[in-house]
Every structure is written in structure tokens, then in C-alpha cells.
Amino acid sequence: MLRKPFQRPARVKDVAALADVSVTTVSRYLNAGLALPPTTAARIDTAVRQLDYQPNRLARSLSLGRSNTIGLVVPEIANPFFAHLAAAVESAAEAEGMGLLLCATLNRLDRELDYLGRLRSHQVDGLIFLTNHRDDGTLARRIAALEAIVLLDEDVEGTGVPKLFCDNVQGGRLAGAHLLAGGHRRLGFIGGPQGLMSSAERLEGFRAAVASQPGASVTWTSSGPHTPEQGHSAAAEWLALPEQPTALFLGSGALLQGFLEAVQEAGLSVPADVSLVAFDDIGPLHLFNPPITAIRQPVAEFGRRSVALLCARLRGEPPGVPVRLPVELVERCSVAPPASRRRRLAPSLTQKAKHA
Numbered sequence: 001m002l003r004k005p006f007q008r009p010a011r012v013k014d015v016a017a018l019a020d021v022s023v024t025t026v027s028r029y030l031n032a033g034l035a036l037p038p039t040t041a042a043r044i045d046t047a048v049r050q051l052d053y054q055p056n057r058l059a060r061s062l063s064l065g066r067s068n069t070i071g072l073v074v075p076e077i078a079n080p081f082f083a084h085l086a087a088a089v090e091s092a093a094e095a096e097g098m099g100l101l102l103c104a105t106l107n108r109l110d111r112e113l114d115y116l117g118r119l120r121s122h123q124v125d126g127l128i129f130l131t132n133h134r135d136d137g138t139l140a141r142r143i144a145a146l147e148a149i150v151l152l153d154e155d156v157e158g159t160g161v162p163k164l165f166c167d168n169v170q171g172g173r174l175a176g177a178h179l180l181a182g183g184h185r186r187l188g189f190i191g192g193p194q195g196l197m198s199s200a201e202r203l204e205g206f207r208a209a210v211a212s213q214p215g216a217s218v219t220w221t222s223s224g225p226h227t228p229e230q231g232h233s234a235a236a237e238w239l240a241l242p243e244q245p246t247a248l249f250l251g252s253g254a255l256l257q258g259f260l261e262a263v264q265e266a267g268l269s270v271p272a273d274v275s276l277v278a279f280d281d282i283g284p285l286h287l288f289n290p291p292i293t294a295i296r297q298p299v300a301e302f303g304r305r306s307v308a309l310l311c312a313r314l315r316g317e318p319p320g321v322p323v324r325l326p327v328e329l330v331e332r333c334s335v336a337p338p339a340s341r342r343r344r345l346a347p348s349l350t351q352k353a354k355h356a
Contacts, residue, residue, distance in 0.1 A: 010051035018047035069099040070310060071124040073115045075107040075132040079226075079254060080283040081299070082130070085152075088303025089128060096311055098125070107132050107225075109139070116142050119149065126310045128152050132226060134195035150310045152302065155197040155322075162309040163322035164302065168198050171295040172205025172249070174329040175277040178293065179247040180213045182275055183337040188220040188245030190234045190255050199223060199251055202279060206249050220245050231258025238274075239266055246338035247275040253282055256292065271336035281330050291332035298325050 012030075016023045021040060028034035029044055036044070047053070072089050074082040090100045101124055105111040112131060119127050126148030131139060140158035143149060151163045179187055189206055192199040203221065210216050222237055224230035231254065238244055239262070250256045256278040263270065270276055270290060278285070281296035305323060313319070 010053040012053070014051055015044065015047045015053050018051065019043040067123065067125050068097065069101055069124050070307070071101040071103055071115060071118065071127045073103045073105060073112065073127055073129045073131075075105055075130065077102070077104050081253065081280050081297075084282055084299045085130075085302055088300045089307060090303075092304045092307035096307060098307075105131075109133070112139060113142060116146065116149075119146055126150070126314055128306045128310060130154060131156060132196070133193060148310065148313050150306050150313065152306050153198065160319055162313055162319045164306050164309060165197070165322060165324055166297045166302075166327050167324045168201035168327075169205035169208075171279055171297075171327040172202040172207075173209045174205075174327070175202075175249040175279070175295055176206045176209025178277055178329055178331070178335060179249065179275060180210065180216060182247065182335045184245075184247035184275060185213070185216040186219050186243070186245045186247075186338075187216065188222075188238065188248045189218060189251070190222045190231065190238075190248060190259065191251035192223065192226045192255075194223045202249075202251050218245075219243070226252040226254045228254050228258035228261070231255035231260075232262045233258070235259045235262030235266075244274070247335070248277075250276060250278045253278060253280045253285070253294075260288070270334050272339060275335040275338070277329075277335065285330075286332060288334075290334050292334045293332045294330050296328050296330050298327075301325055 012026050013023050016026045019026065019040075021044065025034070025036070025040075026044055029036055029041065030048075070093055072086055074086065077083055077086065086100075086102055093100045103111075103115045105115065112129075115127065116129075118124055127146075128150050129143070130151075130153050132154060135156050137158070139156050143151070143156055143159045143161060146161070149161050151159065151161055153165060155163060155165065176187070187206075187210055189203050191203055207218055210218050220238070220241060222234040224234065231250070234255065235258065238248070248259075250259060256276070259276075260270070263274065268274065277293045277295065279295045281294035282299065285292040285294050302325065305325070309323070
């Protein structure tokens, strides 16, 4: 009773008919490991082979009460950090026998709430969740009502779920210490949105390092979304300052991208006119001209540990305390001693910076 070519795929009832058992018996045997007499099990196995029967994975998941799929919710996938993170999470999930649903929110609350709703409706077994904006309490209330969720990279206050962050404070300290070692005493910071844990912690560590050096100070800070546009705008602010910091710590690769573009437009160069250290050693920073010194986060470890925390939560284990992963300074060529005198800006460029 071999299936003919181009015939419709075999169904469980076809297997049951050929094996001369009930549909329920076949389903429980294939999906739940029902113990059957050897002769009965052999008939079902033979029918499955003869009919080339492929079990319905969705139906099997529903019968077991799980999807064997987790979701990764990120603000965007164009950002190299989130792209690398997605690859790391997918690899870790595959090692656990689970699939991955990648969800990009565009950093919009309505999309974040929609993906949180998918967990509530059991479309995924759990979520690894990243947000990149301030919360007015809406996210915290929704997350607090869920269990199988891990917060990664950025905190949402008022939630008692597993959390995995990098050591942002240490990253700020490393950046500040490196710029101080380069001879800089007038420093600045370009960070992400105010109210975000990561931005506040990176600035905290940076200030602490600078304060340890007599005569040094953080004379200027700028904040805004982690976008190249914001980096470009911050560079215009920096260019318009009457006394510019000679060294800057930038809170993300996206901010760095926009800042470097504006510096090039102004006819300046790194590190001759300004020294830079950036957070997130993601992307080909070693190929920049000059190669950029950066604080590196352990992205692969983020992926592995976040999946491990989620699996532990799915087993019913308590959330535990937030986990902090170490960062490191990757020294390249974007820091040099401050110039004795700065290149005079063309009047048109100065005016453009002041009015940008």
C-alpha cells in the first residue's frame, strides 16, 4: 500500500487505518511515547514508513502545551549589535532544541506590547526582551504579569523577572581611565536617552574615573536616541562649544557613526582634533580610519546566558538577582595626546555647527 507519487501527504488517520488501530492510539504513540504491545507498535512503525508519514509539528506542540519556540524582541535588526545578538541567541536556542522567532519593534511601545501578547497567548514559550526607551509604567505592568521572560541589556524598573546586563559602570570607568592616560583633562560624553539604565551607568562610571584625576573634569554631555542622526547632531553641539572637550566617550556605535560623519564634514580628524572611545565593539571598528578604541561587550555570552536563564525560568526556577557580564577595553588608534592648538574652522562650518 505504498503511496503513489504526487498523492496528498499522509495523515494520521491513514496511518491508523493501515496499522488497524485508532487515530488516538497513533497520536499518543507518536507524540507522547505511549507504551504499546510490540506487535502493535511494529504495525504503526511499518505504516509510518510505508506512507512516508511526517508528523505535524504544530499539532504535536499544541498537544504538549508548548511551541518549542522562543522569541527575541529587539528594537531593530539594522543595528550591528542587535544583529550579532540575534545570531548568538539563535545558536544557543538551537542547542536547546528550540526555534527562534525574531521580533523587531522599531522601539515602539505598541509593537512591544503586541509581542508580549504573543507570550500570553502561548505562540512562544518565552521571550528574551530588549527595549531602548523610557517606560511610563506600561511595560513594567505587562512584563510583571508574565513569567517566562528575560530582560536583556536594558532594565525595566518594577519587574521581578530574570535580568542580564553588561557592566556599564565598568565600561565607563575603562573609557575614562584610557582617555586620562592619553593626557586629556577636558572630557565629554555623548550618550543614549536620559532615563535609560545603560546611559546613566556608563556616564556614572565615566565621571567616577575622571573625578579620580586632579584637574580633570567632564565639561560637556549630550543625550538622545541611539541613532547616527543623534550622533551627527551631538557633533554639531560639540563643534559650537567655545571650549571643546579634547576627548569624548560615545555610548554606542550608532552615535559614533553620525559623529564621525560630522567631524569629517567639518574638516577635522580623529585623533588629531579629538580623541574617541566608543561603547560596543560591534561592526568593523578595526577597519575605520583610524581604527576606533572601544568597550567590548560579550555578545556571544549574552546569547548563551540569556537562553540559559529563560530555560531555567521555563523549568520553574526563581528569577534570581540580575546578572552582570564583564566588558573590556579594546585599544586601537583613536586616542592621542590633546593637540597643542586646534585647526581653525572655516567660518561657514562654524556657523553651520552653531545653527544645526
